[in-house]
Amino acid sequence: MKTKTKKILAFAAGLALLAGVLWFAMLFVGNPVSGFAAKRNAKRYLAQQYPGTDYLIEEVSYNFKFGEYMARVASPSSKDSRFTLTYDWAGNLKQDDYTWRVQQRENTYERLNWEYRQQVETVLKNPEKKLPYELQFGFGTLFTTGDMLTQEPFGLEGLDKSALELDGEYDVNQLARRYGRLVVSIRDNTVTPQRAAQLILDIKKRMDEANAAFCCIDFRLAEKKTDEKEGTKAEEISILSVPYDEIEGEGLEERVSQWEEETRQFYAVMDKEKELELENG
Numbered sequence: 001m002k003t004k005t006k007k008i009l010a011f012a013a014g015l016a017l018l019a020g021v022l023w024f025a026m027l028f029v030g031n032p033v034s035g036f037a038a039k040r041n042a043k044r045y046l047a048q049q050y051p052g053t054d055y056l057i058e059e060v061s062y063n064f065k066f067g068e069y070m071a072r073v074a075s076p077s078s079k080d081s082r083f084t085l086t087y088d089w090a091g092n093l094k095q096d097d098y099t100w101r102v103q104q105r106e107n108t109y110e111r112l113n114w115e116y117r118q119q120v121e122t123v124l125k126n127p128e129k130k131l132p133y134e135l136q137f138g139f140g141t142l143f144t145t146g147d148m149l150t151q152e153p154f155g156l157e158g159l160d161k162s163a164l165e166l167d168g169e170y171d172v173n174q175l176a177r178r179y180g181r182l183v184v185s186i187r188d189n190t191v192t193p194q195r196a197a198q199l200i201l202d203i204k205k206r207m208d209e210a211n212a213a214f215c216c217i218d219f220r221l222a223e224k225k226t227d228e229k230e231g232t233k234a235e236e237i238s239i240l241s242v243p244y245d246e247i248e249g250e251g252l253e254e255r256v257s258q259w260e261e262e263t264r265q266f267y268a269v270m271d272k273e274k275e276l277e278l279e280n281g
Contacts (some may be wrong), residue, residue: 038069038089136185180214
């Protein structure tokens with residue numbers, strides 16, 4: 001009797017352990033029943049909501065962070081027609097981001113922005129024309145309506161995503177002349193307006209030689225830390241939205257000092273506004 005009881009207890013313990021392992025696994029990969037329900041319901045939803053289209057479900061994956069199943073949908077005839085249907089564990093639709101992704105042209109913008117980013121990287125991270133200074137980071141982006149640069153005191157015109165043509169082919173360089181923003185941070189032993197002017201001018205020259213356009217540049221020059229200066233605050237020059245057309249010509253060093261002061265004032269205003277928001281709840 002005791003032996004039989006031990007076997008039963010061992011079997012029960014094994015089942016409990018197996019159940020625990022399965023439960024733990026489902027936390028990260030989901031359960032196949034819910035995954036099947038999400039895929040089945042996604043197919044029905046596509047047929048009802050988007051009849052006459054060639055949308056296909058590429059995959060259904062589980063997002064363990066939110067406990068959701070995501071059906072990724074794409075059109076084989078349209079590179080910008082991609083969106084996601086999100087379902088809960090019971091197969092109920094929680095979100096359809098078609099409007100944002102396709103109708104509002106987020107996919108189209110991301111494709112063009114990625115193309116521009118790659119173009120800038122071929123200049124700033126070209127192993128054959130390595131920069132003679134330490135690039136902490138550098139990239140390019142197409143700024144859009146609602147971006148900080150479209151607000152005061154900058155007042156630039158941003159790219160309207162919704163005006164883009166679905167699957168449209170664009171000259172990214174032409175877009176970059178109006179909306180291209182470089183973001184560059186350099187570490188150097190010398191942190192002065194003169195050195196900053198030299199570096200900004202060098203970046204512009206390299207971009208021009210590669211026929212890679214931009215509208216403005218956010219530039220930061222930070223002091224390299226040495227053993228003697230560890231623990232001290234590093235010197236830096238930080239400038240927002242240096243206009244392309246104002247980089248060339250005499251007086252660039254003076255303009256750098258002016259841009260740096262304007263950037264300080266801008267951040268001071270931003271910090272004050274945040275303080276007021278926190279005070280007002």
